Amino acid sequence: MSKLGIVLLLVVALAACKTGQQKSDGSKQEHILPKSSYQRNIKGIVSIETLDHYNRSLNKGYGFYISPNLVVTNLDLIKGSFKAKVAIIEADDYYDVAGYTAYNIEQNLVILKTWKRNLNYLDIDKVAQSIPDSVAGLYRKQKTMYAPKAAVEKLELDSTVQYLLSRYIFVGLPVFNDLHHLVGMAQTIDTDSGDVSVLIPASDIKDLSQNQLEQQAAIYDLRTKTNKVYPSYKNIEAFRITTTMGSITIKLYNQTPVFRDNFIKLVSDQFYDSLLVHRVIRNFLIQAGAADSKYAGKDDLVGWQGPGYDLKTNIVPGLFHKRGAVAASKMPAERNPKNRSDGSQFFVVSGRPFTIDELKDLEKEKGIKFTQAQINTYTTVGGAPHLDDDYTVFGEVIQGMDVVDKIATVKTYGVDRPVDDIRILKIEILKK
Secondary structure: OOOHHHHHHHHHHHHHHHHHHHHHHHHHHHHHHOOOOOHHHHHEHHHHHHOOOOOEEEEEEEEEEEEOEEEEEEHHHHHHEEEEEEEEEOOOOOEEEEEEEEOOOOOEEEEEEEOOOOOOOOOOOOOOOOOOOEEOOOOOEEEEEOOEEEEEEEEEEEEEEEEEEEEOHHHHHHOEEEOEEEEEEEEEEEEEEEEEEEEEEHHHHHHHHHHOOOOOOHHHHHHHHOOOOOOHHHEEEEEEEEEEEEEEEEEOOOHHHHHHHHHHHHHHOOOOOOOOHHHHHEEEEEEEEHHOOOOOOOOOOOOOOOOOOOEOOOOOOOOOEEEEEEEEEEEEHHOOOOOEEEEEEEEOOOOEEHHHHHHHHHHHOOOOOHHHHHHHHHHHHOOOOOHHOOOOOOEEEOOOOOHHHHHHHHOOOOOEEEOOOOOOEOOOOOOO
C-alpha cells in the first residue's frame, strides 16, 4: 500500500474514533436527536379551563400533551374544580377531561386523561438530556407564535435542586432548549420576595407518567389530596364561625374523632369560606357547608355537594340533639343507601322545648327510650329529639346562640333557602 493510502486510512480511523467518543459522552447525547420544530411543538400545547358544579368558569391555564391522550399541567390549576376541559392553544374547540391518572403534590404536577386524541404530543422519551443555561417558552397569541427566552440558574438547597428562570414564563407551558427539544415545564413558587418562575425538569414529568393509576379518577377527588400537616385537636379550644349576620363559637367533641379531625382539616383549608347558610327552618335548625353554594345564583338548587367524600355515621350515646348541638348532615335515604354522613355539611340545632307527651310519642314512633338527661333537656332548654339516633352529633355552640336564633327566623323560599343570602365569611381556629 502507498504512503498516501496509509495516511488516509489513519485519518478515517481517527475521525471514527472521535465520533464514537462524542456519542459515548452523556453531555453530547442530546445532539444525536435531530433538531425539532416549534411549529410542531405548538400543536401539543393546550389551554385548560376549570369549571364548578354549575359549569361556570373557575380558572384558566396551560398544559401540554405527553402522549395521544395524556396532558400534564399544574395541580394547583385543577385542584378544587368539578371538571376541566382542554383545547389546542388558541383554538376554539374545547374537549372535556376524562379524569386524572397521576399527581404529585411536591412537584405540583397532575396528569390528565382527555377524550380528544392528539398525535402532536411532546415526547417525554425524547427530551434534552441535560438542563441548559437558557431555555425558551412557547405560546401563540392571535396567530403569532412567541418564544421568550430565560436564563436558568441551578440552585441546590440541602437535598433538593431548583432551576430558577430569569424571566416569567406562563405557568404550565413547556420550555425548550435551542434545538427545540423539551426541557420541562414552567411553574412558580412562593418566596419571601414574591412569586419566582422555576423549571420542572422533564425527567420529573416522565417519572410521574410511569406511576399512573390503572384507570382515571374524577378530578373532583383531587380536592382531598394533600400532604399538609394540620393542627392537633389538643391545641384547639374552639372555632369561631363568622357569618354575615354575626359570629357563632363552637367546640367539638373528642368522642367523635373522625368528624372532629375532618372539621379541623376543612377549616384549615378555608373550605367553608364564602359558603352559604343554605337551609333554615324556624324552631329547628340552620345548615351550611355545601360546596355548591359558593357561587350559587338565586335560582340554583344547592345542598347536594360536599367535599367529594362522605363519612361513616357515628351515633354516640350521651350526645344528642339538644339546642345548640352541631351535627353532620346526610343525603336522603334514596340517595344514601349506606346511611353515611356528608363530608362537610353540618347543621346547628335551634330547636324548641318539647312536652313529656311529645317525647313519649317520639319514643313509640322511633322505638327508642330517652334518658332522663335527654328528657330534662328537651323539656326545658329544647332541641330536636326526633333526630336522635339518626345523625352524628359532634359538637355544640358555646357562644352566639343569639346569632343562631336570628338566622333561624329569616324569611325563606324554595327548599328552605334564605331569601337574602347569608354567608360564612370565615371560620377561625381558637387555640388554647
